[in-house]
Amino acid sequence: MSHFSYLDGALHVESLPLDALARQFGTPLYVYSQAALADNFSAYADACRLAGRGDDQALVCYSVKSNSNLAVLNLLGKLGSGFDIVSGGELLRVIAAGGDPRKVIFSGVGKGRDEMRLALTHDILCFNVESIPELHRLNEVAGELGRRARISLRVNPDVDANTHPYISTGLKDNKFGVAYDDALACYRTAATLPHIDVVGIDCHIGSQLLDDAPLLEALDKVIELIDRLADEGIVLRHLDIGGGIGITYNDEQPVAVGDYLARVFARVDAWRSQRHAGAPIKVMFEPGRSIVGNAGVLLTEVQYLKHGESKNFAIVDAAMNDLMRPAMYEAWHGVQAVQQRPGATAVYDVVGPVCESGDWLARGRALNLEPGDLLALMSAGAYGMTMASNYNTRGRAAEVMVDGDRVHLIRRREVPADLFALESLIA
Numbered sequence: 001m002s003h004f005s006y007l008d009g010a011l012h013v014e015s016l017p018l019d020a021l022a023r024q025f026g027t028p029l030y031v032y033s034q035a036a037l038a039d040n041f042s043a044y045a046d047a048c049r050l051a052g053r054g055d056d057q058a059l060v061c062y063s064v065k066s067n068s069n070l071a072v073l074n075l076l077g078k079l080g081s082g083f084d085i086v087s088g089g090e091l092l093r094v095i096a097a098g099g100d101p102r103k104v105i106f107s108g109v110g111k112g113r114d115e116m117r118l119a120l121t122h123d124i125l126c127f128n129v130e131s132i133p134e135l136h137r138l139n140e141v142a143g144e145l146g147r148r149a150r151i152s153l154r155v156n157p158d159v160d161a162n163t164h165p166y167i168s169t170g171l172k173d174n175k176f177g178v179a180y181d182d183a184l185a186c187y188r189t190a191a192t193l194p195h196i197d198v199v200g201i202d203c204h205i206g207s208q209l210l211d212d213a214p215l216l217e218a219l220d221k222v223i224e225l226i227d228r229l230a231d232e233g234i235v236l237r238h239l240d241i242g243g244g245i246g247i248t249y250n251d252e253q254p255v256a257v258g259d260y261l262a263r264v265f266a267r268v269d270a271w272r273s274q275r276h277a278g279a280p281i282k283v284m285f286e287p288g289r290s291i292v293g294n295a296g297v298l299l300t301e302v303q304y305l306k307h308g309e310s311k312n313f314a315i316v317d318a319a320m321n322d323l324m325r326p327a328m329y330e331a332w333h334g335v336q337a338v339q340q341r342p343g344a345t346a347v348y349d350v351v352g353p354v355c356e357s358g359d360w361l362a363r364g365r366a367l368n369l370e371p372g373d374l375l376a377l378m379s380a381g382a383y384g385m386t387m388a389s390n391y392n393t394r395g396r397a398a399e400v401m402v403d404g405d406r407v408h409l410i411r412r413r414e415v416p417a418d419l420f421a422l423e424s425l426i427a
């Protein structure tokens with residue numbers, strides 16, 4: 001996380017010390033680095049350019065659910081990003097952020113009629129359809145609107161992504177996508193529907209993948225299907241390999257994005273020249289974590305130190321409602337002192353104020369702490385704020401974006417009145 005580093009013992013984001021941001025905006029506080037975001041997106045965009053692929057032959061659709069703040073979407077949109085959404089709400093966010101609906105693809109197993117209508121009205125690029133009943137519903141809704149829906153089928157290539165079971169999505173007995181063996185029949189059905197345009201194929205096998213071998217294996221299976229479809233006269237214009245590239249939380253060494261994309265393009269180009277007389281096919285990606293994960297930290301202040309018989313607890317003002325990943329996936333986040341202090345450390349569990357034993361943020365960390373110290377939970381930019389809740393009637397954290405030596409408040413802190421503003425007493 002090169003945009004977060006120590007200068008004279010003080011942790012900085014770009015040119016700004018984090019303790020100044022905590023004083024100005026309070027804690028808990030999500031802090032993002034604009035340069036980190038731009039760098040991470042460029043890793044994808046540059047690899048497409050290097051492979052000689054223009055906008056019509058490659059598209060990066062940022063996965064909105066990983067971090068959906070309007071400022072984040074706006075920045076990525078300006079850099080040329082498309083968007084992978086999983087709800088109508090996310091589509092409205094993309095539009096509110098100035099994103100281009102014609103670069104939006106819509107994933108998810110449970111799309112509602114209203115969501116389909118909204119997406120069709122905005123003429124999104126493609127629906128990633130995940131089941132036969134969804135296909136029929138979409139055909140119906142598009143018919144009612146007098147439109148045609150562009151679709152790809154999300155196929156389940158049945159490859160093991162070697163990741164946490166909760167974030168593995170490409171195995172057989174998984175709720176996502178249509179089974180590989182059923183895909184041909186699904187495409188045949190889709191091709192007969194009057195309000196459906198079959199344009200692509202997609203898959204997404206999991207998240208936090210460190211190795212690209214499973215992704216390339218999935219790509220090979222997708223390629224095989226595209227060829228079989230072409231033999232039947234169903235010609236696809238794009239293939240979408242999903243997201244899933246991992247990041248370094250602790251000591252993981254994920255494949256470099258540029259290397260992975262180069263391998264994807266090399267395979268695709270070799271295949272097209274062999275089987276399709278060099279006719280190009282557009283390649284799409286749906287990255288989330290690898291774009292925002294390491295671009296953000298969660299700042300928190302130590303409230304109390306509790307020295308138990310067998311454990312020491314650092315009770316901080318951030319909690320599982322702010323950063324759910326440890327409680328949900330036993331995820332590991334680095335914990336850095338915002339101001340380094342020499343001297344003896346003790347081993348702490350870093351926990352929040354929420355009334356749940358599952359409310360922990362980090363376990364067994366050697367830290368030299370005093371109440372009032374600031375800590376940064378590292379690599380919290382993805383699936384941090386978007387998973388935050390109001391459990392225990394805690395307002396969600398504020399979010400700021402740092403650009404060099406400037407800071408922008410991009411979401412104000414929720415106040416208690418916000419939290420019950422939608423509720424009413426029985427008349």
Ligand SMILES: *Cc1c(COP(=O)(O)O)cnc(C)c1O
Nearest residue numbers: 063107207243244286287288289
């Ligand atoms: C969540 C999700 C992604 C993004 O995954 P990352 O691991 O964050 O890159 C992409 N596509 C789909 C369909 C998703 O559900």
